[in-house]
Amino acid sequence: MIKKAVLALTLLVAFAFDAYGAELFVPDHHSTIQEALDQAAPGDTVTVKPGSYSENIVIKRPVTLRSANGPASTAINAAKKDEPVISINDATGVSIEGLSATGSEVAGIRLTRSSGVSLKGNQTTENLYGIALYDSSDNKIESNTADLNENYGIYLEKSHRNTVVKNSASSNGDRGIFISASDSNTVIGNTANLNTWNGIVLWSAKGNIIRGNKTLRNTYGLVLTESSGNTVDENTSLPNVFIILPILLIYLGILLYLVQKYALKFLYRS
Amino acid sequence: MQEVLLDLISIFSNISIVLASIGLIIATSSFISGLQLVKAASRIEGRIHKFNGIATIAIYAVLFILSIVDHGFRLWPIIGWLSGLSIVLLKLKIVRGRKKRARKYISWMGACLVLIWLYIVYIHIPL
Numbered sequence: 142m143i144k145k146a147v148l149a150l151t152l153l154v155a156f157a158f159d160a161y162g163a164e165l166f167v168p169d170h171h172s173t174i175q176e177a178l179d180q181a182a183p184g185d186t187v188t189v190k191p192g193s194y195s196e197n198i199v200i201k202r203p204v205t206l207r208s209a210n211g212p213a214s215t216a217i218n219a220a221k222k223d224e225p226v227i228s229i230n231d232a233t234g235v236s237i238e239g240l241s242a243t244g245s246e247v248a249g250i251r252l253t254r255s256s257g258v259s260l261k262g263n264q265t266t267e268n269l270y271g272i273a274l275y276d277s278s279d280n281k282i283e284s285n286t287a288d289l290n291e292n293y294g295i296y297l298e299k300s301h302r303n304t305v306v307k308n309s310a311s312s313n314g315d316r317g318i319f320i321s322a323s324d325s326n327t328v329i330g331n332t333a334n335l336n337t338w339n340g341i342v343l344w345s346a347k348g349n350i351i352r353g354n355k356t357l358r359n360t361y362g363l364v365l366t367e368s369s370g371n372t373v374d375e376n377t378s379l380p381n382v383f384i385i386l387p388i389l390l391i392y393l394g395i396l397l398y399l400v401q402k403y404a405l406k407f408l409y410r411s
Numbered sequence: 412m413q414e415v416l417l418d419l420i421s422i423f424s425n426i427s428i429v430l431a432s433i434g435l436i437i438a439t440s441s442f443i444s445g446l447q448l449v450k451a452a453s454r455i456e457g458r459i460h461k462f463n464g465i466a467t468i469a470i471y472a473v474l475f476i477l478s479i480v481d482h483g484f485r486l487w488p489i490i491g492w493l494s495g496l497s498i499v500l501l502k503l504k505i506v507r508g509r510k511k512r513a514r515k516y517i518s519w520m521g522a523c524l525v526l527i528w529l530y531i532v533y534i535h536i537p538l
Binding site for chain 2: 311332334335355357358380381382383385386387389390391393394395397398401402405406409
């Protein structure tokens with residue numbers, strides 16, 4: 142009886158560990174992130190400790206890659222500039238959290254033919270594209286910072302039903318968020334300010350929801366080209382305060398003039 | 412209404428927008444006194460215009476320096492700042508010169524300066 146109970150308990154513990162997956166640490170267990178990812182089984186988590194890593198990472202299995210302390214202290218720089226910093230190819234269920242990916246002449250994070258991927262709280266700056274999706278559907282891109290890239294902050298091409306929420310795609314050399322030939326995506330609560338050309342662009346895109354985004358001080362805030370059936374509402378290109386403040390200041394200017402005039406008149410008279 | 416007020420208050424957390432706002436207020440006052448001066452010479456209007464003019468140039472110079480400190484030497488912003496400064500200097504030259512034909516453009520140049528201040532306020536509003 143006791144033997145059976147011990148066996149059942151062992152199986153239960155083994156099952157529980159298997160369900161949650163193992164956690165591999167870089168650089169404690171593995172010297173490089175790619176090495177840890179190659180060793181990881183599906184469902185495992187690779188945790189990257191603070192530091193600067195020079196690599197081009199390729200992920201093909203459903204693993205979680207995350208930083209221990211967030212993107213400010215965990216940076217991955219492109220070892221080969223002509224490849225993305227992080228590539229996710231033909232994969233499902235991959236999760237990347239809190240990493241910084243910089244210095245690629247291709248992209249910070251690139252998804253190709255992947256689905257069910259979650260990108261959360263990453264920082265992809267100073268690449269050609271910040272985050273790029275090609276033929277990738279049903280992914281979630283949330284709370285990432287894709288600023289200061291040479292071309293686009295977030296780029297979707299032939300990628301459908303993705304959720305792009307609360308990201309920052311500002312100060313990019315061309316466009317903030319570019320949705321090209323992609324349908325039924327949800328783009329909510331993003332910030333695409335100060336981009337050289339457009340804030341958010343839909344090109345040949347159908348059935349997307351573009352809601353509650355901020356597109357301030359771009360050449361054009363929100364641009365739809367050859368697109369139809371999209372829901373575009375509650376986006377802001379010029380907040381009320383941008384109009385109210387100058388009017389208020391001009392009123393104050395008129396008031397100042399009157400005060401100065403009557404003050405000087407009073408002084409001269411007395 | 413409360414949201415707008417909170418937005419307005421939160422904007423003034425930045426020194427550049429505070430200076431730009433003061434600049435626009437003084438520039439507006441300067442513009443009105445300048446228009447009055449064009450109509451008829453007045454000692455009071457002259458004093459207001461001169462004081463406000465010097466104050467706006469000083470604030471403009473501080474904002475120019477702050478821009479270089481914050482963003483470094485970038486070509487287009489520097490060209491923009493210097494263009495604004497050249498309009499100020501041209502206006503001063505016309506005012507102090509004796510060419511009466513040029514004086515009829517002074518009001519337009521004053522309006523230009525107010526527009527420049529509006530743009531300065533616009534670009535300094537924090538996002």
